[in-house]
Amino acid sequence: MIAIKDRSAVRAHAGAMTAIIMGCIDMHKFDGRTAIVTGAASGIGAAIARDLAQRGARVVAADLDADKARSVADEIGNGALSCRVDTADADSVAEMVALAMDRTGALHHLVNNAGIGGPQAIVGEYPLDGWRQVIDINLNGVFYGMRFALPRIEESGGGSIVNMGSILSSVGIAESAAYVAAKHALIGLTRSAAIEYGQRGVRINVVGPGFIDTPLLSALPEDRYAGLTALHPIGRLGTSEEVSALTCFLLSDAASFITGSYHLVDGGYTAP
Template sequence: MMFEFTQKTALVTGAASGIGKAIALELAASGATVVVSDLDEAACGRVAEEIARAGGRALARAADVSDAAAMEAAVAFAEAETGGLHLAVNNAGIGGAQAPVGEYPLESWAQVIGVNLNGVFYGMRYQIPAMERAGGGAIVNMASILGSVGFANSSAYVASKHALLGLTKTAAMEYAQKGVRINAVGPAFIQTPLLTDNLSDEMLAGLAGLHPIGRIGTPEEVSALTCFLLSERASFITGSYHLVDGGYTAP
């Protein structure tokens, strides 16, 4: 066991697949009780069952992160079912349309901001008070390399991730002396359904070539850093942004 999360409850959004699922599995393997949250209730249940088969403890909770009431209810569920909330990963996100700013669909802009930015705010809005009630905790918000650089035809996604970093830093400053640490992780292109289900092999190879390391990353590589930041090994780290990018932003 690399990390120790025994007697801790963790809420992970976007946990039905990809990075969120990898994080949920690692947290559970490290002793945490994990509330597996995603839009798809059946998919949440499958991940929770996988954790249970491996000897861990997990609860499934469907929730739309862009709905403040749903996030409030998810946090209340975690507290009611497990006695408290100590860890959270605000991972749910969508890519949105691909178009120049002057042609970007208004509906897609609203959807991306609603999930990627508002969803993180709504999560922290209710997670932080719950963690204060539990005596402290840690939050990781899933940003992206596109929280620090631009990417043509992805204005909504890039804007949401840049804003997420500002939100993370502000919240970290506000709660640093109240026992709640808050950080952001910035993955490069990762082998997730959001990416691989929508791109051809040729396009994926092209993306791999953008990384000096010569490949796309894995969800487990993102999970390793995320779980470190949630752990007591990172007790002096808050308000910062950590890349998992295979050198993408190095040039």
């Protein structure tokens, strides 16, 4: 096993494996398709936007940070667009979908990736404004995305949606009640929509990442980083590219018989 402290070697190994898997699946092609990715300015969202563009999709990179979203769109190319979206605002989400339709003439895929962690507090002391904000972004925002995108995807001949859940869609954790509640609810919302749209040509699934090696986590002291790593039986944290690999598979025609499902990419975190 690669030593936990050898972070660069772990990332290089994970990246190489992801490239092999993604490169071997021709059915991951998205030529001629339009895909919206929310929370696309960095991290998992940027990785998904990049992978979709590399496989032929015309991507709409959407984020609250319009400048960073524009930078991602410029970087990934293939006619990518960008827009500012506040996923907690239904009108903003509707405008995002309208932009995709107006500029590309169709919409085939949506990745509801935008989300926040929210305050940390026990339930009896949880701030009410924090609860509302997390539910607005992490749950209502996903509903808004599907509410406005589903008719357009159906109109465009069908496609697929991935909603970004979490390991906390299936297990709990202390002092994050709003986040856990929203991510659990996401599965029920997804399954209901999958039943409704199964015969309308739209598949809808949830991806549940474990702890992902972001710059924020990489900056942790070595003992805290190692503690997080130890929670994953595989012996390391995940990468944004690994989450993207699973997401792009579920969006693709290679997953044509998969809908209403919750798929973990968690290094075994939920296995014990």
